[in-house]
Amino acid sequence: MGKSKVYFTNMHATIKENLPQKLRRLIKTAGIGQIDFDRKFTAIKIHFGEPGNLAYLRPNYAKTVADVVKELGGKPFLTDCNTLYVGGRKNALDHLSSAYVxxxxxxSTGCHIxxxxxxKGTDEALVPVKNGEYVKEAKIGQAVMDADVFISLSHFKGHESTGFGGTLKNIGMGCGSRAGKMEMHSSGKPHVSHSKCVGCGTCIKNCAHDAITLKDHKATIDHNKCVGCGRCIGVCPMDAVQPASDESNDILNKKIAEYSAAVLYGRPNFHISLVIDVSPYCDCHSENDIPIVPDVGMFASFDPVALDVACADAxxxxxxxxxxxxxxNGHKHQDYFTDVSPETNWRVAxxxxxxxxxxxxxxxxxTI
Structure with a gap:
């Protein structure tokens, strides 16, 4: 296999060409026009940012990509899946509100969200993973799989579990339903924090497998019956139902790669990554620290793997x-992401x- 082409431009702008215009030129030069978008539903996978975090990608970049897709005849929409953890994006209503905020x-973007x-994070497609070592059937957000074309628009930054969050992380973890995210993070099942549980029974009403009962006015999950769908996490009004997080970072990285394969196999896809505001941790945090390096630029490729490697090298x-x-922290490992989060190894993914x-x-x- 020959080398994959990754296209790059820096963040310098001129009177004749601002940054959105430069991004437009980048993705067109990288060949996005080779894809048949004619009347095709096109998912643009993006992270809308946890409220309070200011390192996420500005909507201006999403608009640029959406405009190009529309010019090529496509029907773009911005998309993401609900989170597994407590925060501003744990259900579709909160998620949309966070996106608007x-x-x-x-x-602002010229397309719908x-x-x-x-x-509740349960609308999912079950997608086989060919040659999957850990995942045989990925649980992917239904709208992602309903799309005819898939585009990832990623903010490249550090990540405390995977080393960095780039294209594969945006696709694999980002497109997993709640049950899918739980499968990637855990080999176990959710549990109830009894200190938070008020015994309201909402989780019991929403469990299709009779796995939850009340004991002493506190919910308890029978892991022999639980299938790990994550519905109870989404409906709990007290955030008392919590996922396990017992999978090693290396296995997590491998599962993310397998979920990415489920999303991408069998349809046209294209990938964009912006290496700006390179915060040390994920945009899922409701805060962001100062960047670890200066802004680098914008990258695009048909190859999500080469794109991640090129961004990490940069x-x-x-x-x-x-x-x-x-x-x-110091930088003794010759890899900034390992220096920030020593328990991670992004090369596994x-x-x-x-x-x-x-x-x-x-x-x-x-370079263009």
Whole structure:
């Protein structure tokens, strides 16, 4: 297999070309027009940002991508799936409200927003994973799988569990339904924090497998009956039902690669990653620390694996920002993401994705 092409442009702008225009030129030069968009529903997978976090991608970038898709005859929509954890995006209504707060709307982006796994995170498609080592049938948000074309628009930054959050993380973890996210994070089942449980019984009414009962006015989950669908997590008004988080980071990375394969196999896809505001941790946090390196630029490719590797290499070539967590931790590992989160190894996901024929880690960087 030859080297994959990854296209790059920096963040310098001129009077003749601003950053949205530069992004437009980047993705068109990278070949997005090779895809047949004619009357095709096109999912643009993005992270809308947890309220309070200001490192997420501005909606202006999403509008640029959506406009190009429309010019090519497509029917774009912005999408993401609900979160597994407590926060501003745990159900579709809160998720949409958070997106609006952070500036995403039909008026600002030129396309609609669809939360792919529905109101409570249970609208999912079961997608076989060919040659999956850990996942045989991925649970993907239904609207993602209903789309004819898939585009990922990722904010490249650090991540405390996977090393960095880039294209594969945006696709694999981001497109998993609540049950899918639980499968990636855990080999176990959810449990109830009795200190938070008020015995309201909402979880019991929403369990299709009779796995939850009340004992001493507190909910208890029978793991022999529980199938791990995560519905109880979404409906609990007290956030008392909590997922397990007992999978190693390496296995988590491999499962993310397998979920990415489920999303991408069998349909046209294209990938964009912006290496800006490179915060040390995920945009799922309701806060963000100062970036660990200066802004690098915008990248695009048909190969999600090569794209992630190119972005990681670019970050590792940058100078360290003074006062950042990276400077405080020191950088002795020759890899900034390991320096920030020493228990992680992002190369596990890359190597596993290559094994799954998702892409190539050898790339040719083409600067425009």
């Amino acid at each position: 952070n500036g995403f709307s039909l008026l 669809i939360i792919a796994d529905g109101l 970050v590792n070539r940058q100078s360290v920002i003074k006062g950042s967590i990276l400077e405080k 890359i190597d596993h994705a290559v094994k799954l024929n998702l892409g190539n880690k050898e790339y040719e960087l083409i």
